[in-house]
Amino acid sequence: MQAIRQSFALMTDIDPSQALLAALSPPLDAEALQRLSELDPGGRHGLLPKVLRTFDSSTRRLLEQLATARGAADLEGQRMVAHTLKSSSMSVGALRLSQLCADAEQCVREQRTQGLPALLDELETEGRQLLCTLQPLLGTGG
Numbered sequence: 001m002q003a004i005r006q007s008f009a010l011m012t013d014i015d016p017s018q019a020l021l022a023a024l025s026p027p028l029d030a031e032a033l034q035r036l037s038e039l040d041p042g043g044r045h046g047l048l049p050k051v052l053r054t055f056d057s058s059t060r061r062l063l064e065q066l067a068t069a070r071g072a073a074d075l076e077g078q079r080m081v082a083h084t085l086k087s088s089s090m091s092v093g094a095l096r097l098s099q100l101c102a103d104a105e106q107c108v109r110e111q112r113t114q115g116l117p118a119l120l121d122e123l124e125t126e127g128r129q130l131l132c133t134l135q136p137l138l139g140t141g142g
Helices: 003-010 016-024 028-036 047-071 074-091 093-111 116-138
Strands: none
Touching: 016 047, 028 047, 028 074, 047 074, 074 093, 074 116, 093 116
């Protein structure tokens, strides 16, 4: 895993966060990542990796909560997870995941449960695929 991160760091001599940006776009929106990167010019404070690690850990926790809520047929719990994950996904540029969360949240809010299981399956799949993409770059566990 360290070799992968080092190879990305070699892509730029000045700002290692730029290499991380290149490695993550897609699946993350390049403009959203760039906005985050601009908050830490030169990447000296490692803001982008810290934000992505936080996103990674919170997404793992939220996907577990979603599975629990689904198992208990807890629609309000499902809506809350979708709402929380929608915002954090948008902030890091996981636009597809954010949209799936918005759709799921709206379905629950409007009590349109037909098709909700398939939508939540898709949301979970997208979330797990995103975590798999982040894992080797951030050195996080799966």
